[in-house]
Amino acid sequence: MRCSPVMTPDNDGPDQEAVEYDPRTSIFDSNTGETRPVPVGRVVGLDDFIDNWQSNTELPHELGFSAWQMVDDAHPAGAGHPGYRLVHKTIRTVPFPAVDAGTENVRVEFRNGPVTIGEPIFHGTLPGRKAGNYLLPEWGTLHTDRDPDIGYEFHPNPHVSIQAYQDTTPVGNYVEILYRLPEGEWTRYDAMVAAGRAGVAPLTAALDMAYGERVLGPVVTEEVGEVFDDWHWNRFLGGRTVSMESQARLEVLNGHHFLRKLQAIIEDWSNRSDEMRRSRTGPAVHRLLAVCRGARTGRKSEYPARQGGGRQPVKRSSEPDCRPSRSDLQHQKSARSRCHTGG
Numbered sequence: 357m358r359c360s361p362v363m364t365p366d367n368d369g370p371d372q373e374a375v376e377y378d379p380r381t382s383i384f385d386s387n388t389g390e391t392r393p394v395p396v397g398r399v400v401g402l403d404d405f406i407d408n409w410q411s412n413t414e415l416p417h418e419l420g421f422s423a424w425q426m427v428d429d430a431h432p433a434g435a436g437h438p439g440y441r442l443v444h445k446t447i448r449t450v451p452f453p454a455v456d457a458g459t460e461n462v463r464v465e466f467r468n469g470p471v472t473i474g475e476p477i478f479h480g481t482l483p484g485r486k487a488g489n490y491l492l493p494e495w496g497t498l499h500t501d502r503d504p505d506i507g508y509e510f511h512p513n514p515h516v517s518i519q520a521y522q523d524t525t526p527v528g529n530y531v532e533i534l535y536r537l538p539e540g541e542w543t544r545y546d547a548m549v550a551a552g553r554a555g556v557a558p559l560t561a562a563l564d565m566a567y568g569e570r571v572l573g574p575v576v577t578e579e580v581g582e583v584f585d586d587w588h589w590n591r592f593l594g595g596r597t598v599s600m601e602s603q604a605r606l607e608v609l610n611g612h613h614f615l616r617k618l619q620a621i622i623e624d625w626s627n628r629s630d631e632m633r634r635s636r637t638g639p640a641v642h643r644l645l646a647v648c649r650g651a652r653t654g655r656k657s658e659y660p661a662r663q664g665g666g667r668q669p670v671k672r673s674s675e676p677d678c679r680p681s682r683s684d685l686q687h688q689k690s691a692r693s694r695c696h697t698g699g
Contacts, residue, residue: 378402386519412605418489422594424581425474425522436582436590438542439535440552442560443471443576446529447569461536462559463587466571468529473577474522476593480513484599488545492516494601512602520593530576533559534583545595548580 377393380402384391410417424433454467481490496510535555542548564572581592 384519409603411603413603414605416491416599416601416603418597418599419516420594420597421518423476423520423592425520425591425593426472426581426588427590431584431588431590433590434582436584436588438537438540438548439581439583439589440537440548440555441577441579441581441589441591442533442535442552442556443473443578444531444572445574445576446531446571447573448529449567449570450529458534462556463534463583464559465532466530467532468527470527471525471530471532471576472522473525474520474579474591474593475577476596477519477521478596478598479517479519480515481598484597486546487549488596490596490598492598492600492602508606510602510606514600514602516598516600518598522591525576531563531571534587534589536583542580543595544597545580545592548592548595549578552580 376396378396378399379393381394381399382391383394405419427433451466451468454465456463456465456467458464478490478492481492483489484491492513492515494510494512496508499507499509533556535552537548537551537555542551560572579589579591580595582590584590
């Protein structure tokens with residue numbers, strides 16, 4: 357879809373060239389409340405994204421983006437070394453004099469002053485199960501007033517709104533750690549955060565043992581980005597991903613089957629000793645995993661999901677089937693075998 361050429365307010369003379377805007381994107385200035393259109397061709401990858409869009413997937417695909425903050429002419433985006441930034445506020449502990457120390461790959465500052473923070477905000481999303489992933493939820497209502505069928509009224513939400521948030525805290529006392537990540541291809545936020553935390557863990561553990569929470573107090577900000585030789589920091593807003601729930605196919609899970617699996621899990625768990633419950637390995641966990649495998653497979657809807665929303669008919673079972681299936685018996689037998697052999 358392409359819009360007709362329109363004239364910008366600054367170029368409305370008879371000899372000025374018309375500017376064509378992309379109706380699929382816009383930029384909103386939260387400071388002024390102004391929404392600006394985006395010229396065609398300024399958003400890279402949007403056409404490829406639309407051409408490769410898939411519907412009714414097993415799980416929603418992860419959509420990525422790239423953006424930077426605190427970039428200047430002397431420190432262009434992508435020209436530094438991948439890095440990790442961690443800032444702790446002290447608990448009423450004042451440094452005097454200020455401290456600035458480090459090595460080739462880490463720098464520690466303990467000082468009094470403001471702290472610049474920033475992050476992308478994905479409006480209307482829910483945090484995913486892994487760091488840096490967000491889900492744009494689909495809300496829907498299950499209607500049980502139909503017989504023999506029930507209806508599911510859902511509302512697809514394809515609109516992704518991303519805000520590049522940046523702010524500066526009041527003057528206070530803080531410890532800032534800048535860490536250069538090891539060599540490698542760093543593109544994902546969760547991987548960069550994990551590597552950064554692992555890299556500074558010995559340092560923060562030692563400071564914690566020496567000074568406790570008064571020095572390493574609440575986390576003011578935790579960021580990924582890049583550092584330069586002069587320790588300038590470019591904040592990387594990308595690396596996060598957004599998923600649209602409406603992209604996944606609609607499935608119906610039989611509540612009676614789910615209850616049977618849940619009761620088996622609870623019964624097995626309650627019969628275990630406290631030590632076995634706390635164990636993350638061993639027969640108890642293997643048996644639970646065996647029982648849970650069946651709970652992950654639900655009966656799929658016999659009607660494909662509609663793309664435009666609305667009510668979706670879903671067949672209702674006339675009688676609940678609470679008998680254990682062959683696969684359930686196999687899972688239980690396999691679980692008992694592993695439990696007895698200590699596997």
